[in-house]
Amino acid sequence: MDQVTADDFQVIDHCLMVRLPEEVDHHSAGYISRNADRHLMREEVRNIVFDFEDTRFMDSSGIGVIMGRYRKISCFGGRVYAIHADSQIQRILKVSGMSRVVEIIE
Amino acid sequence: MRNEMEIIFDAVSDNEAFARVAVAAFVSHLNPTLEELSDIKTAVSEAVTNSIIHGYENLYGYGRPADRKKVHPGKVQVQCVLEEDVLHIRVTDKGKGIENLEQAMEPLFTTKPELERSGMGFAFMEAFMDDLEVESSPGEGTVVIMRKKLGTGSWIDSEE
Numbered sequence: 001m002d003q004v005t006a007d008d009f010q011v012i013d014h015c016l017m018v019r020l021p022e023e024v025d026h027h028s029a030g031y032i033s034r035n036a037d038r039h040l041m042r043e044e045v046r047n048i049v050f051d052f053e054d055t056r057f058m059d060s061s062g063i064g065v066i067m068g069r070y071r072k073i074s075c076f077g078g079r080v081y082a083i084h085a086d087s088q089i090q091r092i093l094k095v096s097g098m099s100r101v102v103e104i105i106e
Numbered sequence: 107m108r109n110e111m112e113i114i115f116d117a118v119s120d121n122e123a124f125a126r127v128a129v130a131a132f133v134s135h136l137n138p139t140l141e142e143l144s145d146i147k148t149a150v151s152e153a154v155t156n157s158i159i160h161g162y163e164n165l166y167g168y169g170r171p172a173d174r175k176k177v178h179p180g181k182v183q184v185q186c187v188l189e190e191d192v193l194h195i196r197v198t199d200k201g202k203g204i205e206n207l208e209q210a211m212e213p214l215f216t217t218k219p220e221l222e223r224s225g226m227g228f229a230f231m232e233a234f235m236d237d238l239e240v241e242s243s244p245g246e247g248t249v250v251i252m253r254k255k256l257g258t259g260s261w262i263d264s265e266e
Contacts, residue, residue, distance in 0.1 A: 043139050088141065
């Protein structure tokens with residue numbers, strides 16, 4: 001299974017870009033959250049973009065990751081975006097109600 | 107046609123992917139749609155993850171390093187029965203069980219908010235499968251039974 005690396009987290013223009021792994025489950029969620037939070041603490045991050053380009057599977061653990069990050073930045077007016085989400089990932093975001101707080105960009 | 111399989115594995119997060127892929131592979135000869143496969147994998151992942159982190163409280167996958175001494179040696183059992191085009195899945199653990207099942211099944215309810223569990227596990231199983239039953243006794247374990255008829259297309263899309 002592919003592992004998430006530090007290269008998957010980049011801050012560009014106050015925007016944290018997170019490239020998600022092929023499978024976002026409980027097993028990979030902790031690593032993603034910890035790395036994202038490190039950037040949130042150290043750098044001036046306003047918005048977060050989750051890039052689902054490589055992601056083929058996500059369960060509710062992924063919703064926990066997105067929700068947790070959303071809580072951390074929304075009080076400062078930050079927004080969360082999802083890009084490159086395929087139809088399955090979009091369904092997961094919709095069923096969980098996350099599509100109300102995450103802007104899905106086609 | 108009836109077809110049956112059963113897998114038993116250690117309750118550690120490394121096995122979550124194995125469990126869902128095994129179930130998906132088991133139904134692959136029915137030519138399920140990508141959507142059906144994704145639904146099944148998500149539901150299995152939710153049930154198995156619940157057994158691991160709630161039933162046995164093996165939490166190390168959540169960004170925590172494995173401390174082998176603390177890992178609960180429990181097993182998770184996944185049984186699948188295919189009856190024609192209906193898939194029955196039973197996920198069993200002998201973990202600590204669920205005290206308040208009604209509360210546990212409420213969307214967004216979680217006993218582990220510190221782990222950023224979204225509380226959507228049972229809601230996802232319900233949404234992505236046709237049928238969900240949960241039986242649990244505190245101290246003895248939990249059984250999750252799910253059913254899905256394959257080859258019916260997506261009801262979520264058609265409802266929109």
